[in-house]
Amino acid sequence: MTEGKQVFVEKKKVKKIKGKDEKLKADEIEVFIMGKSYKVPAGLTIMKALEYAGYRFIRGCGCRAGFCGACSTVYRIEDEQKLGFDLACQKVVENNMYLVQLPFVPGVKAEYDIEKIDPSDSILLEMYPEIARCVSCNTCTKSCPQDIDTMKYIQMAVRGDIERCAEISFDCIQCGLCAMRCPADIKHYHLAQLARRLRGKYIDPRSKNLANRVKEIDQRKYDEEIVKLIKMPNKDIKELYVKRKIEAEDEGDLGGD
Amino acid sequence: MSEIEGYPDYMLESIKKVEKNRDYNMKHPVKPMGMKDREKILAKYHPDYMKGTRRELKVGINKGEIFYNGIADLLEARTILDPKDVDLTKIDYDVDVLIVGGGGAGSVAALFANESGIAINKILIVTKLRHGDANSMMAQGGIQAADRPEDNPALHYLDIYGGGHFTNKPELARALALDAPGIISWHEKLGVMYDRYEDGEFQELSGGGTCRNRMHSCKDYSGMEIMRVIRDKARNLEIPTLEFAPIAELIMDDKGQVAGAVAFNLETYEYYVIRSKATILATGGSGRLHLSNYPTTNHYGATGDGIVMAYHAGANLCDLDTIQIHPTGDAFPEPIVGILSTEKIRGLGAIPLNKNGDPFVFPLEPRDVESASLIRECKDGRGIVTPTGMFGVWLDTPMIEIIHGKGTIETKLAGEVRKFKRFGIDITEHPILVYPTLHYQNGGVEINEKCETRIPGLFAAGEVSGGVHGKNRLMGNSLLDFNVFGRRAGIFAAKYVKKAKIGKLTLKHLDKYNKLLEKAAIKSEKTAPILLPEYRGEMAISRSLDIF
Numbered sequence: 001m002t003e004g005k006q007v008f009v010e011k012k013k014v015k016k017i018k019g020k021d022e023k024l025k026a027d028e029i030e031v032f033i034m035g036k037s038y039k040v041p042a043g044l045t046i047m048k049a050l051e052y053a054g055y056r057f058i059r060g061c062g063c064r065a066g067f068c069g070a071c072s073t074v075y076r077i078e079d080e081q082k083l084g085f086d087l088a089c090q091k092v093v094e095n096n097m098y099l100v101q102l103p104f105v106p107g108v109k110a111e112y113d114i115e116k117i118d119p120s121d122s123i124l125l126e127m128y129p130e131i132a133r134c135v136s137c138n139t140c141t142k143s144c145p146q147d148i149d150t151m152k153y154i155q156m157a158v159r160g161d162i163e164r165c166a167e168i169s170f171d172c173i174q175c176g177l178c179a180m181r182c183p184a185d186i187k188h189y190h191l192a193q194l195a196r197r198l199r200g201k202y203i204d205p206r207s208k209n210l211a212n213r214v215k216e217i218d219q220r221k222y223d224e225e226i227v228k229l230i231k232m233p234n235k236d237i238k239e240l241y242v243k244r245k246i247e248a249e250d251e252g253d254l255g256g257d
Numbered sequence: 258m259s260e261i262e263g264y265p266d267y268m269l270e271s272i273k274k275v276e277k278n279r280d281y282n283m284k285h286p287v288k289p290m291g292m293k294d295r296e297k298i299l300a301k302y303h304p305d306y307m308k309g310t311r312r313e314l315k316v317g318i319n320k321g322e323i324f325y326n327g328i329a330d331l332l333e334a335r336t337i338l339d340p341k342d343v344d345l346t347k348i349d350y351d352v353d354v355l356i357v358g359g360g361g362a363g364s365v366a367a368l369f370a371n372e373s374g375i376a377i378n379k380i381l382i383v384t385k386l387r388h389g390d391a392n393s394m395m396a397q398g399g400i401q402a403a404d405r406p407e408d409n410p411a412l413h414y415l416d417i418y419g420g421g422h423f424t425n426k427p428e429l430a431r432a433l434a435l436d437a438p439g440i441i442s443w444h445e446k447l448g449v450m451y452d453r454y455e456d457g458e459f460q461e462l463s464g465g466g467t468c469r470n471r472m473h474s475c476k477d478y479s480g481m482e483i484m485r486v487i488r489d490k491a492r493n494l495e496i497p498t499l500e501f502a503p504i505a506e507l508i509m510d511d512k513g514q515v516a517g518a519v520a521f522n523l524e525t526y527e528y529y530v531i532r533s534k535a536t537i538l539a540t541g542g543s544g545r546l547h548l549s550n551y552p553t554t555n556h557y558g559a560t561g562d563g564i565v566m567a568y569h570a571g572a573n574l575c576d577l578d579t580i581q582i583h584p585t586g587d588a589f590p591e592p593i594v595g596i597l598s599t600e601k602i603r604g605l606g607a608i609p610l611n612k613n614g615d616p617f618v619f620p621l622e623p624r625d626v627e628s629a630s631l632i633r634e635c636k637d638g639r640g641i642v643t644p645t646g647m648f649g650v651w652l653d654t655p656m657i658e659i660i661h662g663k664g665t666i667e668t669k670l671a672g673e674v675r676k677f678k679r680f681g682i683d684i685t686e687h688p689i690l691v692y693p694t695l696h697y698q699n700g701g702v703e704i705n706e707k708c709e710t711r712i713p714g715l716f717a718a719g720e721v722s723g724g725v726h727g728k729n730r731l732m733g734n735s736l737l738d739f740n741v742f743g744r745r746a747g748i749f750a751a752k753y754v755k756k757a758k759i760g761k762l763t764l765k766h767l768d769k770y771n772k773l774l775e776k777a778a779i780k781s782e783k784t785a786p787i788l789l790p791e792y793r794g795e796m797a798i799s800r801s802l803d804i805f
């Protein structure tokens with residue numbers, strides 16, 4: 001993957017290896033994958049452009065929909081100073097874009113037993129002491145493809161505000177782009193995972209309804225009723241089903257996949 | 258240039274009609290369909306009932322039964338492994354419980370196998386991509402459990418069974434309904450952050466086909482939140498996990514039991530022989546087969562490998578004559594075609610509308626009925642045609658904030674907002690364009706309440722299994738499924754291991770299967786399972802050489 005390096009060198013040093021046919025068709029654009037030129041249809045995501053060019057993904061491709069963080073990538077558009085950060089499955093290619101596939105980046109995770117952990121104000125600092133070294137450069141926030149205020153959740157962690165840290169970091173897809181760029185070597189996404197579990201377990205109040213229902217089920221309160229349903233002739237259960245009252249038709253508080 | 262900014266003018270014209278009718282549409286909802294109407298619309302517009310989508314299978318234990326063409330193609334292909342190429346005398350991993358698939362069901366199974374007494378180093382998760390690259394990570398809407406006082410597990414059972422057109426295995430539907438509250442309680446202890454009211458009670462929503470509000474959500478990243486917490490626990494326990502090494506075929510022994518599997522290292526092309534006393538199949542679904550040519554919501558690894566390898570080993574399959582198409586896949590813009598727009602959007606009050614801005618269906622029919630209604634609207638010429646020739650109908654998202662107040666969309670549907678913002682579409686201002694997309698594998702390897710298949714030593718759980726949902730799954734029941742049956746698979750596999758004795762390893766079943774194909778005079782160029790879908794450009798493939 002030595003060609004990949006070309007993306008990171010200064011603009012004037014970028015060596016273009018032009019395709020044999022220089023002309024672009026109307027709906028085509030030119031991209032440079034690991035430095036090599038390819039023509040691809042406009043409007044594709046980076047991921048689909050790589051595939052169009054002939055790449056078959058093994059790494060760097062998971063959900064293909066912005067949920068798993070497998071495809072985090074960097075790019076640069078010719079003549080632009082700024083390095084772009086995004087998800088290959090979400091970002092649409094632009095003309096003269098330099099594309100790479102990022103290698104695996106190891107990031108050490110703290111190990112713990114959530115049952116035995118003490119959810120004190122200082123716990124995040126104890127588990128991930130490097131967060132104290134944050135220099136507030138905001139690079140993490142700028143690299144986040146989910147537009148999360150990453151620096152802020154790190155600062156909440158330093159302050160011991162587990163609840164806010166969990167809240168702000170909730171949409172994190174653990175892509176690692178922040179950690180890759182952080183000058184203080186912070187592993188933001190691992191820390192945030194711990195903060196959310198602490199909040200879910202120790203801070204948010206528990207549901208009483210749920211506790212009651214679990215108890216009832218343990219006492220086998222519903223067994224008989226369900227057996228009755230299972231034994232019911234098909235015709236009868238169909239009727240019961242059709243006639244059942246649907247709560248949502250009255251209210252409209254609805255959810256779904 | 259490639260920048261996509263909002264909707265083209267002709268779509269904006271149609272949106273004007275949507276806006277004009279919005280008030281009226283909100284006040285005059287379409288009523289749910291009766292059973293007769295449901296049947297009629299399904300017969301005409303749902304691929305499960307249409308001609309040419311499915312055929313009789315010609316080989317194996319389910320010979321003569323109906324399967325979707327794309328699945329029959331795989332089952333009628335030669336086995337991917339040639340037994341001659343594999344040396345079974347050198348064992349690379351020797352474990353008690355092998356778990357095939359590192360998604361939701363697999364991870365939960367691993368945790369409960371450990372809790373049931375299997376030592377960490379006697380468990381092995383083997384997965385195709387990274388641990389957690391799975392459909393489980395992508396679920397948005399939420400998970401069902403009947404825990405409110407106005408609800409109960411018997412009502413949940415009735416919804417599951419009726420939603421499945423009364424074709425589910427009743428004992429599996431019962432397990433799903435009765436285990437559900439216990440699962441949510443387990444999640445509470447693990448630290449899953451559910452959406453709650455201030456007093457700690459869950460904010461529960463309803464959805465297609467459910468008679469009570471019982472959908473528990475974690476914003477619109479429900480699957481991600483559950484999956485990453487479960488994975489975090491597995492990582493803390495250091496459960497051994499082999500990534501980028503999909504299982505290609507199962508190994509059997511001379512007593513006819515499943516006794517392990519052969520993994521294939523995607524990067525070095527080496528194989529590994531894994532011997533195990535119990536094997537849990539947790540390979541998930543098959544959206545990437547694009548059955549009936551639908552785009553899909555599924556992750557890259559959802560290629561139906563589990564059903565194929567189990568079938569080669571003699572396990573039986575059920576309900577693969579149906580697929581679940583989700584009514585609201587994205588139809589515009591092109592880069593997100595097929596990706597899911599969560600059912601929660603309709604749950605929060607958005608209504609599907611045709612190009613004239615008119616409603617045509619109750620927004621929360623069961624999925625198959627809702628999808629068929631959208632397809633009908635488009636086939637009858639009342640859909641919007643996109644610049645790339647896709648059909649779609651509007652889903653009027655701005656209604657949500659009229660009902661629930663400003664800011665609702667941003668807090669409850671952050672993922673959706675983000676997805677459309679990239680393309681210059683503000684879903685608080687404008688509706689989104691949707692069309693059904695291939696979402697879920699209703700059936701699969703038949704299991705019983707203990708997750709046993711008919712082959713000793715082989716267990717299955719999650720989307721790869723069949724029987725739980727019958728011929729149609731309801732929303733929120735498959736996150737539940739992977740938890741309920743992942744747990745059961747782990748527990749019962751651990752029990753099974755205590756008395757299991759493995760004989761001599763063999764791959765003879767593969768030779769046998771290939772002979773069956775010859776006997777049935779099936780000539781297929783293909784091999785299966787396919788492990789990864791093929792998306793390379795046609796040009797690139799046609800010029801690729803197999804010399805390296």
Ligand SMILES: Cc1cc2nc3c(=O)[nH]c(=O)nc-3n(C[C@H](O)[C@H](O)[C@H](O)COP(=O)(O)OP(=O)(O)OC[C@H]3O[C@@H](n4cnc5c(N)ncnc54)[C@H](O)[C@@H]3O)c2cc1C
Pocket residue numbers: 256257357358359360361362363383384385386387389390391392393394395396397398399400401479480502503504505539540541542554555556558559560562563597696697718719720721732733734735736737739786788
């Ligand atoms: C976009 C989307 C939204 C959804 N929303 C909801 C929702 O809101 N509520 C709900 O209840 N359900 C929802 N579902 C359905 C639900 O998420 C899945 O059905 C469920 O998570 C499946 O879990 P699983 O563990 O069986 O499979 P998966 O989570 O898919 O895990 C299977 C794993 O096995 C791996 N694998 C595959 N083949 C092999 C092989 N040969 N060898 C080794 N490993 C292999 C896969 O890569 C994957 O990691 C949604 C699904 C999708 C795609």
Ligand code: SF4
Pocket residue numbers: 140143144145146147148150171172173174175176177178179188189
């Ligand atoms: S916070 Fe970091 S790991 Fe999480 S999504 Fe943003 S960049 Fe990725």
Ligand code: SF4
Pocket residue numbers: 133134135136137138139140141150151154181182183184185186
């Ligand atoms: S990149 Fe690192 S040092 Fe900079 S603000 Fe973020 S956490 Fe702090």
Ligand code: FES
Pocket residue numbers: 060061062063064065066067068069070071072087088089090
């Ligand atoms: S492939 Fe999962 S986020 Fe892009």
